[in-house]
Amino acid sequence: xxxxxxxxxxxxxxxxxxxxxxxxxxxxxxxxxxxxxxxxxxxxxxxxxxxxxxxxxxxxxxxxxxxxxxxxxxxxxxxxxxxxxxxxxxxxxxxxxxxxxxxxxxxxxxxxxxxxxxxxxxxxxxxxxxxxxxxxxxxxxxxxxxxxxxxxxxxxxxxxxxxxxxxxxxxxxxxxxxxxxxxxxxxxxxxxxxxxxxxxxxxxxxxxxxxxxxxxxxxxxxxxxxxxxxxxxxxxxxxxxxxxxxxxxxxxxxxxxxxxxx
Amino acid sequence: xxxxxxxxxxxxxxxxxxxxxxxxxxxxxxxxxxxxxxxxxxxxxxxxxxxxxxxxxxxxxxxxxxxxxxxxxxxxxxxxxxxxxxxxxxxxxxxxxxxxxxxxxxxxxxxxxxxxxxxxxxxxxxxxxxxxxxxxxxxxxxxxxxxxxxxxxxxxxxxxxxxxxxxxxxxxxxxxxxxxxxxxxxxxxxxxxxxxxxxxxxxxxxxxxxxxxxxxxxxxxxxxxxxxxxxxxxxxxxxxxxxxxxxxxxxxxxxxxxxxxxxxxxxxxxxxxxx
Numbered sequence: 375x376x377x378x379x380x381x382x383x384x385x386x387x388x389x390x391x392x393x394x395x396x397x398x399x400x401x402x403x404x405x406x407x408x409x410x411x412x413x414x415x416x417x418x419x420x421x422x423x424x425x426x427x428x429x430x431x432x433x434x435x436x437x438x439x440x441x442x443x444x445x446x447x448x449x450x451x452x453x454x455x456x457x458x459x460x461x462x463x464x465x466x467x468x469x470x471x472x473x474x475x476x477x478x479x480x481x482x483x484x485x486x487x488x489x490x491x492x493x494x495x496x497x498x499x500x501x502x503x504x505x506x507x508x509x510x511x512x513x514x515x516x517x518x519x520x521x522x523x524x525x526x527x528x529x530x531x532x533x534x535x536x537x538x539x540x541x542x543x544x545x546x547x548x549x550x551x552x553x554x555x556x557x558x559x560x561x562x563x564x565x566x567x568x569x570x571x572x573x574x575x576x577x578x579x580x581x582x583x584x585x586x587x588x589x590x591x592x593x594x595x596x597x598x599x600x601x602x603x604x605x606x607x608x609x610x611x612x613x614x615x616x617x618x619x620x621x622x623x624x625x626x627x628x629x630x631x632x633x634x635x636x
Numbered sequence: 637x638x639x640x641x642x643x644x645x646x647x648x649x650x651x652x653x654x655x656x657x658x659x660x661x662x663x664x665x666x667x668x669x670x671x672x673x674x675x676x677x678x679x680x681x682x683x684x685x686x687x688x689x690x691x692x693x694x695x696x697x698x699x700x701x702x703x704x705x706x707x708x709x710x711x712x713x714x715x716x717x718x719x720x721x722x723x724x725x726x727x728x729x730x731x732x733x734x735x736x737x738x739x740x741x742x743x744x745x746x747x748x749x750x751x752x753x754x755x756x757x758x759x760x761x762x763x764x765x766x767x768x769x770x771x772x773x774x775x776x777x778x779x780x781x782x783x784x785x786x787x788x789x790x791x792x793x794x795x796x797x798x799x800x801x802x803x804x805x806x807x808x809x810x811x812x813x814x815x816x817x818x819x820x821x822x823x824x825x826x827x828x829x830x831x832x833x834x835x836x837x838x839x840x841x842x843x844x845x846x847x848x849x850x851x852x853x854x855x856x857x858x859x860x861x862x863x864x865x866x867x868x869x870x871x872x873x874x875x876x877x878x879x880x881x882x883x884x885x886x887x888x889x890x891x892x893x894x895x896x897x898x899x900x901x902x903x904x905x906x907x908x909x910x911x
Contacts, residue, residue, distance in 0.1 A: 531698055532728035534716060536742040537793065546741060550732040627732045629775040 392417045415597040423601040437609060439582040443499050443571035444613070447506025448564055452556065454507070455514025460552060462515075463522030464544075480512045484570070488577045497579055506570025513563045514556055521555030522548050557624050564617050568610055583609065642710035644719075644797050644829030645672040645695050650704035652690050664690045666855040667704065670848065674709075674796075675827035679840035681892065682850030683899030688833040689725065689801050691850075695831055696722050696799050708797070721795030723786055723803045729774040735761060735785045736770035742793040760788040764818065780811040784818070791822060798823075798830045804839070816843055816872040824869060837892060841884055842872045849892055852899035860891050 375383075399409040399416035409416075427433035462469035488505050495501040525548055533547045556563075575584025583606050590598025647670040653663045664687040672678050682688050693699040694706060697717040706713040708720075729738045740757035744750060761767050764784040766777075774782055783803060790798065804812040820843065823830060834840050840847045841864055849860035865880050875881055 526726070528724050528726045528728045529730065531696075532722070532724060533730075534698075535696060535720065535722040536745065536789070537718070538745045542745045546730065546733075546745070550730070554732065627734075627773040627775070 411596075412594070413596060415600055419597040420600040420604065423597045424605060427601065427605070433586075433605065436582050436586050437605070439499065440568070440571050440575065440584070440609070441613075443502045443574070443582065444506060444564070444567040446499070446503045447570050448510055448567035450503065451507040451510025451567065452514045452563065455511045456518050456552065456556060458511075459515045459518030460522055460548075463519045463552075464548075469519075476512075476515075484508045485573060485577075488574055491574070492578050502571045502574030502579065502582070502584075505574040506567045509566040509570045510563045513559055513566060517555040517559045518552045521552035525551045554625065554628065557621060560617050560621055561614060564613060565610065568613065572606065641674045643671050643707070644674050644676070644709060645670070645831060646707040647671075647691070647694065647701075648705045648707065650691075650694055650701035650706060652687070652694060652699060653702045663855045664853060665694075665850075666857050668694075668856075668858050670858060672797075672829050672831060674829055677823065677830040677832065677843060677845045678848060679832045679834060679844035679846070680848045680850060681834060681837050681840045681888075682856065683852045683892075683896040684835060685903060686850045686853045686895070686899060687856040688835075688850060692722075692799050692801050692831060692833050695797075696720055717797070719795060720797040720799050721790035721793055723783075723790050723798070723800045725801040725803065725805055727774070727782060727786075729782055729785055729789065731774050733773075734770060735766065735772050735774070735777065738774070738785055739788045739792055742789060746793070757788070757792060760792045761785070763822070764788045780807050780815060783807065783815055787815075787819070787822070796828055798828045800830065800832045802834050803832075805834075812839065813872045819843070820868075820870060820872070837885060837888060838876060839872075841866075841881060841888070842870065842875050847884075847888060849888060849895070852895045852902060859895070860888065862888055 395409065395414070396417045399407065399411055399414050462472065484505060487508060488501070491501040491504040495504055529547055529551075530543065533543050538546060571582065572584040572587075575582035576588045577584075579585045583602060587599055587602035587606070590596075590602060647668050649667045649669055650665065651663065651667055652665045653661050656662050668691055670678075670691075680688050680691065690699060694701055695708075695717065697706075697713050697715055697720075708717055729735075730741070733741065736754060736757050739760050740750070740753040743753035743756060748756075758767070758770060761770050764787055766781060766784050766788075769777065769781065769785075774785070777785065786803070804815045807815060816839065830844075832840070832843060837847075844864055847860075847862045847864060848858055849862075850856045851859045862884060864884060866875055866878065
């Protein structure tokens with residue numbers, strides 16, 4: 375399929391879906407709405423709500439808050455994950471001792487931590503950041519741990535034969551390998567940072583996209599809920615695009631990375 | 637050979653054994669005695685899985701023999717062999733470094749300023765015929781080009797001993813010959829001691845001053861040692877047409893053949909046992 379044809383098909387899907395939604399929510403079939411407006415709203419209302427948000431400018435504040443929370447959650451979670459992952463991989467005994475606790479902590483659905491974080495850190499951004507950190511940390515941690523452990527014996531031996539000291543091995547062999555694993559999980563970890571932020575906001579906050587959706591839901595404003603969802607999707611897609619750009623820069627040395635992810 | 641100079645590598649009855657997962661002890665190499673003179677090119681040939689690479693790792697100091705000794709230029713080897721450069725069988729270039737950085741790294745870690753290291757690395761890349769490829773990452777290079785970079789990476793540190801573990805194994809026949817000639821050309825410039833492991837007898841004879849044959853493992857031993865009477869400089873492709881080449885090949889092969897068959901039988905038995 376050519377690019378143009380593909381694009382046309384993709385747009386056609388959106389048009390058909392939105393058209394059906396609008397039709398079924400506004401035109402009665404055999405005397406009854408298949409999509410009752412109270413539960414499903416309709417695309418025109420949702421669209422005008424979105425336009426309204428951007429026109430009045432209220433959305434920017436919420437977007438900025440969510441973005442800031444996501445960035446903080448990602449940065450802190452990644453930093454922690456890299457350091458602990460590196461430490462565990464280089465100290466198998468420490469890793470063995472902590473292993474059951476790491477598994478336990480990772481098995482816990484992180485949402486249940488949200489009330490605790492709210493109690494500890496209040497309704498501001500930090501309780502959301504903390505929730506995001508618990509999600510991001512484990513992804514980065516496991517990847518870095520794996521990355522350091524799976525450095526091939528040949529590369530390590532080659533480094534040693536080329537005269538590298540233990541510290542130089544860390545810097546030139548283990549570190550790049552760990553980072554490459556971390557970067558390969560960049561899409562997932564950034565996604566989870568956003569999830570942490572939005573879920574945290576949804577469960578109790580005064581600003582952010584999650585808050586916006588929760589507020590609309592609280593007054594049965596279905597158009598507002600859908601509008602919030604669409605803005606959130608677009609937001610995540612934009613962040614993901616940014617991640618792809620960063621990834622291409624950082625992983626030029628990787629086969630396939632330069633050609634993009636399709 | 638100049639007997640006043642100490643030998644580059646001496647293995648004195650080196651035995652190498654590993655403890656297996658089920659606590660049995662596997663003896664890979666038994667009482668290997670080998671002496672490589674300064675500037676001598678020695679090839680080790682043996683059937684698959686006979687412990688050739690093990691022997692090389694012992695000379696590199698990556699493995700310690702359970703008994704026997706390793707002497708490098710007349711001093712006992714403890715820890716890594718700092719006199720040796722090692723060209724591995726598998727790809728050992730750092731994939732996150734460009735070809736140029738890969739070659740320069742050996743100088744950089746020994747404290748040479750980066751600018752100077754890069755300049756010298758560029759020179760080495762040029763001498764392995766890859767002057768224009770410095771900016772490429774390993775995955776952008778062909779298998780043969782990667783081996784050239786690997787060769788430059790090892791040689792830039794100017795080791796007095798060169799250890800090579802089937803370095804041209806994965807390459808196609810033509811590329812192997814070209815790489816062989818390149819190796820001989822670089823080697824003849826300053827005649828390092830070379831320990832070259834291969835399973836290809838023809839390659840061994842074409843390259844080396846001496847060909848050493850190992851028996852099939854486990855408990856592989858050195859069972860033969862031939863001097864190659866061919867004159868240098870040699871051309872890998874042409875030397876194979878000479879009479880002495882064929883005579884020596886026939887002679888060594890008569891010994892090696894049995895071991896190859898033995899090694900093959902053992903490998904297939906082990907595979908059946910595992911299955």
